[in-house]
Amino acid sequence: MYDLPVYLLESGHMDTQCKYLSKLLESFEHKPEIEYSVVISNGEEKKITWKDLENECQSIMNSLKGIEKGVVLIFLRHSSSLHGAFFGTMMAGHTPSFMPCTSVKQDPALYWASHQKLLNHIKPTAIITSKDVSQEILQAKLELGNTKIIHIEDIEIPESKINIELRSEDEIALLQHSSGTTGLKKGVALTFDAIVKHAESYSSAISIIEEDTIVSWLPLYHDMGLMACMIMPAYTSTPVIHMSPFDWVGKPHLLFEVIEKYSGTLTWMPNFAFEHMALYAPRMPHNYDISTMRAFISCSEVCRPESFDKFFNAFNEKGVEKSMLHTCYAMAETVFATSQSTLNRKAKRILVNQRDLNRGEYVRIYDENESSLETPRQLIETGSIIEGLEVKIVDEDFKSLPELTIGEISISGTFIFDGYYRMPDLTNERVMNGSYMTKDLGFFDSSGRLYVLGRVDDLIIVQGRNIYAHQVEALVSTLEGIKPGRISAFGIYDPRIGSESMILVCEVENGQSSEESQKIKSTINKLLQSTIEVVPKKIRLVTPGWLVKTSSGKVGRKENKEKHLLESRGGK
Amino acid sequence: MNRHEIKEVIEKSIRTETEYEGAIKESMAANDIEGWDSLAHVRIIFRIDHHLGTQVDLNATYATNTITDLIELFVNEVE
Numbered sequence: 077m078y079d080l081p082v083y084l085l086e087s088g089h090m091d092t093q094c095k096y097l098s099k100l101l102e103s104f105e106h107k108p109e110i111e112y113s114v115v116i117s118n119g120e121e122k123k124i125t126w127k128d129l130e131n132e133c134q135s136i137m138n139s140l141k142g143i144e145k146g147v148v149l150i151f152l153r154h155s156s157s158l159h160g161a162f163f164g165t166m167m168a169g170h171t172p173s174f175m176p177c178t179s180v181k182q183d184p185a186l187y188w189a190s191h192q193k194l195l196n197h198i199k200p201t202a203i204i205t206s207k208d209v210s211q212e213i214l215q216a217k218l219e220l221g222n223t224k225i226i227h228i229e230d231i232e233i234p235e236s237k238i239n240i241e242l243r244s245e246d247e248i249a250l251l252q253h254s255s256g257t258t259g260l261k262k263g264v265a266l267t268f269d270a271i272v273k274h275a276e277s278y279s280s281a282i283s284i285i286e287e288d289t290i291v292s293w294l295p296l297y298h299d300m301g302l303m304a305c306m307i308m309p310a311y312t313s314t315p316v317i318h319m320s321p322f323d324w325v326g327k328p329h330l331l332f333e334v335i336e337k338y339s340g341t342l343t344w345m346p347n348f349a350f351e352h353m354a355l356y357a358p359r360m361p362h363n364y365d366i367s368t369m370r371a372f373i374s375c376s377e378v379c380r381p382e383s384f385d386k387f388f389n390a391f392n393e394k395g396v397e398k399s400m401l402h403t404c405y406a407m408a409e410t411v412f413a414t415s416q417s418t419l420n421r422k423a424k425r426i427l428v429n430q431r432d433l434n435r436g437e438y439v440r441i442y443d444e445n446e447s448s449l450e451t452p453r454q455l456i457e458t459g460s461i462i463e464g465l466e467v468k469i470v471d472e473d474f475k476s477l478p479e480l481t482i483g484e485i486s487i488s489g490t491f492i493f494d495g496y497y498r499m500p501d502l503t504n505e506r507v508m509n510g511s512y513m514t515k516d517l518g519f520f521d522s523s524g525r526l527y528v529l530g531r532v533d534d535l536i537i538v539q540g541r542n543i544y545a546h547q548v549e550a551l552v553s554t555l556e557g558i559k560p561g562r563i564s565a566f567g568i569y570d571p572r573i574g575s576e577s578m579i580l581v582c583e584v585e586n587g588q589s590s591e592e593s594q595k596i597k598s599t600i601n602k603l604l605q606s607t608i609e610v611v612p613k614k615i616r617l618v619t620p621g622w623l624v625k626t627s628s629g630k631v632g633r634k635e636n637k638e639k640h641l642l643e644s645r646g647g648k
Numbered sequence: 649m650n651r652h653e654i655k656e657v658i659e660k661s662i663r664t665e666t667e668y669e670g671a672i673k674e675s676m677a678a679n680d681i682e683g684w685d686s687l688a689h690v691r692i693i694f695r696i697d698h699h700l701g702t703q704v705d706l707n708a709t710y711a712t713n714t715i716t717d718l719i720e721l722f723v724n725e726v727e
Contacts, residue, residue, distance in 0.1 A: 180710040181678070181686055325690050326706035348687070356694065359703075539687055573687060594670075594680065601679040613667070613683040 132160020188216030263497030293324035303412035346540030351574035536567030
């Protein structure tokens with residue numbers, strides 16, 4: 077039980093206290109001058125104390141006065157305003173959700189038009205945004221209904237402090253928009269109870285201590301950025317240094333610069349980022365002291381040992397040790413982390429035969445020096461299951477499988493999501509008898525370490541972004557020149573970037589000129605860049621009849637992927 | 649290094665990072681070339697910088713519309 081700040085005791089909400097918000101209020105009350113966070117943008121650093129955060133929250137609560145309680149979407153670019161906007165919305169009794177804004181490479185008209193379906197589905201009571209973003213929304217002529225637009229530039233601190241709306245633990249705290257193209261994104265609903273239990277369990281798994289400082293370039297609309305680098309550390313009062321993802325991608329050395337300056341100890345990033353950092357290594361302006369680091373944690377896409385090796389080889393001289401490289405298996409549906417490798421110990425690797433890695437098969441582990449394997453593959457653990465969750469590996473009939481046998485990963489426990497927002501059918505499809513069916517394939521070894529291999533369904537994870545093939549196909553199907561429904565999208569692992577790339581095969585009418593083909597490809601690229609911010613690695617325009625159909629008459633992704641790979645290798 | 653040589657470095661970097669095999673024309677934009685996503689863009693620029701010994705401002709490269717613009721940006725940088 078936490079001591080409640082004085083003004084809460086006076087507010088008369090004692091019987092419905094919410095542990096998460098109470099913890100934030102405790103920090104407002106007891107450490108107003110202590111640093112909550114530092115936000116770095118365009119080379120400028122803005123320090124936010126707990127008092128600053130409280131003032132920002134109060135201003136947001138002030139601006140939300142009189143607005144019907146509901147979902148509030150936050151469309152803000154990387155800035156210090158993000159935190160107050162989110163927590164202030166929560167404290168005003170609304171449900172916040174961060175949403176991405178347009179990037180420089182996206183067409184604003186296409187981007188915002190693709191949001192109409194999402195807005196119709198969510199019916200947000202308010203949108204918190206900046207004036208420049210709001211201008212884009214207005215120009216796109218979105219139908220907003222009764223949704224109120226709040227400009228972050230216009231918010232004002234109230235003359236007298238507004239009481240925080242403490243809510244019950246089982247109320248929805250926030251929506252985390254997960255996989256899906258813009259129009260069909262799933263809002264993962266998480267209760268206060270779930271985010272508290274996750275924060276307590278995960279912070280214990282990584283042994284968060286008072287001296288820790290988290291360094292992050294992750295966007296807050298992504299579950300890894302939101303949960304590992306904002307929701308959990310706010311609860312544990314761990315300072316976070318936030319960089320802009322756009323700044324980091326162009327100048328990866330900024331991560332080390334910030335670690336050195338702020339004595340960073342923890343950071344999370346997807347697999348491709350380890351490769352990106354290693355690629356950039358020769359351009360590092362100077363040696364940084366990153367000896368304070370406890371862990372670089374790989375998450376959000378399948379962790380690859382070879383990416384760790386490149387990162388280690390590139391930065392070993394700068395102080396990166398193998399014991400600093402860690403793995404985590406996470407998803408929004410379990411708030412964030414499901415498993416975590418043990419810090420201060422090297423993540424375990426095993427040698428297997430790629431040919432054994434099929435659903436239902438037993439995985440034989442070979443001696444690391446075994447050289448007779450034709451298709452050797454090294455796997456890295458994603459750690460042990462964190463407290464509060466139970467994970468089973470199941471077959472197609474949902475029966476538990478023994479260790480070292482590949483099956484679907486199913487998760488139950490005390491911090492599973494509350495369902496997809498206003499999507500009961502989808503929720504029922506994915507939650508069976510209280511267990512969330514992840515559609516990820518994996519297995520346990522004999523010591524209870526989890527290994528994650530890939531997907532059961534058509535999800536393609538491109539640089540940490542979740543893209544469903546069927547949704548890409550539906551988007552492209554609307555374009556002129558493409559035969560509707562005659563498209564196949566699939567992912568292929570690209571070892572150069574350490575992530576999957578998307579391949580798109582589309583049937584087009586016979587007799588297309590090269591100019592017409594080029595125009596179709598450019599239109600596809602522009603549409604996908606502007607709506608899902610992922611462009612295919614390759615677009616193959618093929619003649620009618622090329623795509624393989626399954627026995628049920630559908631375009632088969634697996635079959636077409638095999639056909640594409642065979643032809644790419646020169647086969648018939 | 650003259651404009652033609654810079655253009656060759658840029659074309660080669662684009663091909664390496666996107667694995668694009670079609671014709672590359674100066675009038676083309678990123679959307680016209682398969683595989684040129686935001687990460688590929690950064691990798692292309694890293695590669696060009698490495699070959700030309702430059703360090704261009706990434707934001708300036710985002711503002712370019714065509715390959716001609718990109719070539720001109722690097723020509724100015726080399727000068």
